Amino acid sequence: MLPDSCADPVAELQPIAELRAAGAVRGSVTALAGIDLRIAPGERVAVIGPSGAGKSSLVGLLNGTVAATSGSVTVLGCRFTGAPGAAIRRAQRRIGTVHQRFDLVEQLSVVHNVNAGRLGGWPVWKALLSLVAPRGVAEARAALDRVGIGAKVRQRAGDLSGGEQQRVAIARVLVQRPLLVLADEPVASLDPARGREVIDLLLELSGELGTTLLTCLHDVGMALGSFERVVGLRAGTVVFDRPPSALSDGDIRDLYAFAAPVPHP
């Protein structure tokens, strides 16, 4: 059971994340409702579902950028619901998020972009100094080596290919030394071969570092073929949460059958 406190996060927390009857109303839409989800350390979970099902909102609940409007969200031992901002930020330092559009500052060098992953843990003077003379170059280079683009450390991020930019984004997460990695459609902007490589890399890193991984995917084949647990979201609710071997073609068909967004009462 998670402690209801926001002490420094530790890897062996059981579970890493727990949502209880969690909901999120965004604008006039109920993006998520009554979500119950427990994620254990080291698990690799794929989240699938049609557009608008609430996948990104779920990632937002888990990294603390979307506030639950009902129920509770506890991640890395911090109950986000009602926790002070400083406590949430402490947990967020160990939660790495990879986005579809990479979110790099294209005008800055690769090393600056990777270092952005550590800004939350650095004092302001170090972060500012790093804009002039990059700090932590060795660690950034090691992370870039690990994702296969160590030679690009001084290059302008905007000059890299899409696949390379996503690797920079993953390196940025690595220097955070994350306990939980969230990837929101990380391959949606890439061709199928580059997308496959990025998913393989995320899975490899999670195995190597023992990091928990939750990835939202539009590619159902990739989710069923590579992850040991698949959560199906539809109209803001969990429709199934099972290993791929326990999912039928009918389950997948039903998940993607037309669903209108749920208006907020």
Ligand SMILES: Nc1ncnc2c1ncn2[C@@H]1O[C@H](COP(=O)(O)OP(=O)(O)OP(=O)(O)O)[C@@H](O)[C@H]1O
């Ligand atoms: N910032 C926001 N303001 C208002 N409504 C929002 C906001 N973000 C998401 N929504 C709505 O919440 C619902 C769930 O959106 P969400 O982006 O979580 O779904 P998704 O499954 O990630 O979709 P996609 O696969 O298209 O990215 C949608 O109806 C969306 O329009």
